[in-house]
Amino acid sequence: MSLELFKSPLIKLETLIRKLEINTGQPHRQSPFEGIVKPEFPPEKPAPQIVKEQQIEKKEQQEQVQQQEKKEVANPKQEKQQQQKQQQPAKPKPQVPQPGPQIPPEYQDIANIDIRVGEFVKVWKHPESENLYCEQINIGTEVREIASGLQKYIPIEEVTGLCLVLANLKGRKLAGFMSNGMVLCASNADHTKIEILKPAPGSVVGERVKIQGKEEYFNDALEKELNPKKKNWENAQPLLKVDQQLQATWNGQLLITSAGPIKAQTLADGSIS
Numbered sequence: 138m139s140l141e142l143f144k145s146p147l148i149k150l151e152t153l154i155r156k157l158e159i160n161t162g163q164p165h166r167q168s169p170f171e172g173i174v175k176p177e178f179p180p181e182k183p184a185p186q187i188v189k190e191q192q193i194e195k196k197e198q199q200e201q202v203q204q205q206e207k208k209e210v211a212n213p214k215q216e217k218q219q220q221q222k223q224q225q226p227a228k229p230k231p232q233v234p235q236p237g238p239q240i241p242p243e244y245q246d247i248a249n250i251d252i253r254v255g256e257f258v259k260v261w262k263h264p265e266s267e268n269l270y271c272e273q274i275n276i277g278t279e280v281r282e283i284a285s286g287l288q289k290y291i292p293i294e295e296v297t298g299l300c301l302v303l304a305n306l307k308g309r310k311l312a313g314f315m316s317n318g319m320v321l322c323a324s325n326a327d328h329t330k331i332e333i334l335k336p337a338p339g340s341v342v343g344e345r346v347k348i349q350g351k352e353e354y355f356n357d358a359l360e361k362e363l364n365p366k367k368k369n370w371e372n373a374q375p376l377l378k379v380d381q382q383l384q385a386t387w388n389g390q391l392l393i394t395s396a397g398p399i400k401a402q403t404l405a406d407g408s409i410s
Contacts, residue, residue, distance in 0.1 A: 252346035277343015284316040323401035337397030377409035
């Protein structure tokens with residue numbers, strides 16, 4: 138039987154198979170009839186999915202080349218920065234402040250009172266008062282102006298040197314002069330004699346007065362200005378005394394600076410205010 142009878146359907150079949158291969162992206166497999174029939178196919182076009190994958194692959198290759206080029210340009214600078222970081226000493230981790238000790242209730246008032254070592258800078262008589270001295274006192278962080286009712290008790294030439302200042306007392310006007318603190322003094326029972334309390338020689342201007350053996354209660358977490366409603370000073374002041382050795386005490390416990398105890402000159406068993 139002549140193959141010419143089947144040539145036309147074979148061509149159609151070959152054409153259909155080839156189109157299916159192209160559309161599905163399958164590789165072409167040689168037909169046993171290609172030696173007999175040679176259908177003319179249009180130029181081969183890749184399937185849409187293959188084209189899309191090729192485009193994606195090409196784009197990724199371009200991006201990789203661009204990234205590599207950027208790295209090659211930036212690498213010298215980055216390497217230098219990395220070397221500098223490695224040469225720098227490691228920064229210490231910030232220390233978290235530890236909470237201070239719990240202050241017992243009986244020490245709350247005295248611990249909230251900020252008594253500082255001060256030094257008289259300038260003293261003059263109040264122009265409108267026979268009782269007051271006007272003073273400039275260095276308390277370490279600043280020079281305070283304070284008025285003290287000492288004119289009738291202490292000669293002005295003796296109002297000099299170191300002293301103790303109640304630094305967080307609320308300021309008030311005395312005879313028109315704004316007084317920002319109070320100089321602590323010892324007095325006898327009938328308040329006819331008054332002496333300025335003196336810290337131990339070598340005390341540092343600005344340091345805080347503390348209770349011996351209870352120093353940990355006197356930290357910097359205190360009120361900048363005493364709250365009058367809490368009455369810290371009013372509660373603590375009656376317990377401030379001078380003992381028989383002329384040493385300043387609170388509730389029988391020594392008041393000290395870093396250099397030692399605070400003293401009166403002659404007033405044993407006196408009060409402090």
